[in-house]
Amino acid sequence: MASLAILGSTGSIGRSALDVVRLHRERFQIKALAAGHFSDLLCSQIREFSPAAAAVRDIDGARELKKLFPALDVRSGDEGVASLGGFCDITLLAVVGVAGLMPALNAVRSGKRLAIATKEALVAGGQIIMAEAQKNGAEVLPVDSEHSAIFQCLAANGRKSPEEVASLIITASGGPFRGRKLEELEKITPSEALEHPVWKMGKKISIDSATMMNKGLEVIEASRLYSIPGEKIKVLIHPQSLVHSLVEFRDGSQLAQLSLPDMRLAIQYALTFPERWNSPLERLDLAEVGKLEFFPPDPVNFPSLALAYRALSEGGVAPAVLSGANETAVEQFLKGRISFNQIPRFVEKKLDAAPRIPSPTLDDIIMADRFSREPA
Numbered sequence: 001m002a003s004l005a006i007l008g009s010t011g012s013i014g015r016s017a018l019d020v021v022r023l024h025r026e027r028f029q030i031k032a033l034a035a036g037h038f039s040d041l042l043c044s045q046i047r048e049f050s051p052a053a054a055a056v057r058d059i060d061g062a063r064e065l066k067k068l069f070p071a072l073d074v075r076s077g078d079e080g081v082a083s084l085g086g087f088c089d090i091t092l093l094a095v096v097g098v099a100g101l102m103p104a105l106n107a108v109r110s111g112k113r114l115a116i117a118t119k120e121a122l123v124a125g126g127q128i129i130m131a132e133a134q135k136n137g138a139e140v141l142p143v144d145s146e147h148s149a150i151f152q153c154l155a156a157n158g159r160k161s162p163e164e165v166a167s168l169i170i171t172a173s174g175g176p177f178r179g180r181k182l183e184e185l186e187k188i189t190p191s192e193a194l195e196h197p198v199w200k201m202g203k204k205i206s207i208d209s210a211t212m213m214n215k216g217l218e219v220i221e222a223s224r225l226y227s228i229p230g231e232k233i234k235v236l237i238h239p240q241s242l243v244h245s246l247v248e249f250r251d252g253s254q255l256a257q258l259s260l261p262d263m264r265l266a267i268q269y270a271l272t273f274p275e276r277w278n279s280p281l282e283r284l285d286l287a288e289v290g291k292l293e294f295f296p297p298d299p300v301n302f303p304s305l306a307l308a309y310r311a312l313s314e315g316g317v318a319p320a321v322l323s324g325a326n327e328t329a330v331e332q333f334l335k336g337r338i339s340f341n342q343i344p345r346f347v348e349k350k351l352d353a354a355p356r357i358p359s360p361t362l363d364d365i366i367m368a369d370r371f372s373r374e375p376a
């Protein structure tokens with residue numbers, strides 16, 4: 001039986017992960033849960049799974065939790081949440097944003113498995129996370145469906161030699177505004193942008209999908225996870241979201257992974273790899289689907305993707321600045337303070353002004369993240 005810490009347990013990925021645990025109760029033990037705030041949902045998760053420890057970022061929320069569950073090891077603040085990284089055999093990291101960086105580092109420093117959904121942590125500090133994982137013999141398993149697909153295609157090839165890989169092809173649904181022009185996008189409201197055509201996700205990633213920054217973050221995430229340069233990572237719009245990504249090999253062969261869009265599949269694989277366990281999830285019937293479509297991305301009306309490629313090629317702290325500036329701009333958009341098209345404009349201004357630090361330390365990345373959040 002593997003012990004499991006789910007950080008971000010009340011979010012979209014966290015709840016799906018607990019669904020996977022419910023399907024395999026005899027094989028997983030939830031030993032730790034973490035969330036941003038005290039909530040009824042967190043309390044009901046604690047009652048259902050009886051973890052030994054729980055962390056809440058909000059310090060007052062942690063006090064309330066301790067009152068309700070006196071025997072629980074309750075931790076608080078960013079340090080409390082981070083301390084649960086590496087607490088169990090597997091850390092499933094699903095907090096949103098750069099808040100995932102320290103929990104991810106603690107998880108890989110423990111030499112255990114990190115199943116990572118928090119792409120912002122890999123974008124900001126991916127090189128440090130992967131180097132620490134290698135040093136400490138930790139496994140980093142992707143939860144993002146595209147990266148899980150790539151992982152599975154590489155595994156199918158035996159993961160022997162990286163030079164056999166010609167390119168990674170990351171698919172994207174295109175979000176709710178595929179085909180729209182910049183003038184139309186200017187008037188988009190937060191509630192329109194939160195309506196994703198395929199996936200039901202947290203607010204931040206839903207907006208990132210609408211701007212296509214999500215795909216940009218995924219390009220950087222893939223580069224960090226698989227040590228592949230940006231020039232070998234392509235993006236392909238695929239509105240049906242059934243082909244989750246592809247790998248092209250040097251002989252021209254392309255391998256793809258397909259399934260119905262359900263994050264529980266990628267989550268389960270990250271927890272059970274190298275085994276595949278049964279799953280009651282609905283199966284893909286290609287005859288019923290009939291048609292799969294693919295298009296190139298639209299760089300003119302969705303400039304965020306190009307900004308992510310730029311940050312990846314600049315290297316240093318540029319990806320951390322891109323991600324932090326984007327996080328800030330998305331928050332401002334959700335509060336109605338800036339327009340949809342101002343999100344990439346803010347990110348671009350921050351990238352233009354970012355310090356050039358070729359081999360950043362963790363402190364440099366934290367400093368760059370702070371810089372990225374100051375007004376442009």
Ligand SMILES: NC(=O)c1ccc[n+]([C@@H]2O[C@H](COP(=O)([O-])OP(=O)(O)OC[C@H]3O[C@@H](n4cnc5c(N)ncnc54)[C@H](OP(=O)(O)O)[C@@H]3O)[C@@H](O)[C@H]2O)c1
Nearest residue numbers: 008010011012013035036037095096099117118119201202
């Ligand atoms: N949703 C998807 O389908 C999907 C797919 C691939 C990758 N991802 C990635 O997975 C991550 C989570 O996405 P999501 O959609 O699940 O987000 P979400 O629904 O907004 O959930 C975020 C979770 O993180 C917690 N949290 C937020 N800030 C925290 C902090 N500083 N410390 C501790 N916990 C914190 C939240 O707690 P409270 O509820 O108490 O605030 C909540 O449990 C993101 O990085 C996203 O890009 C998501």
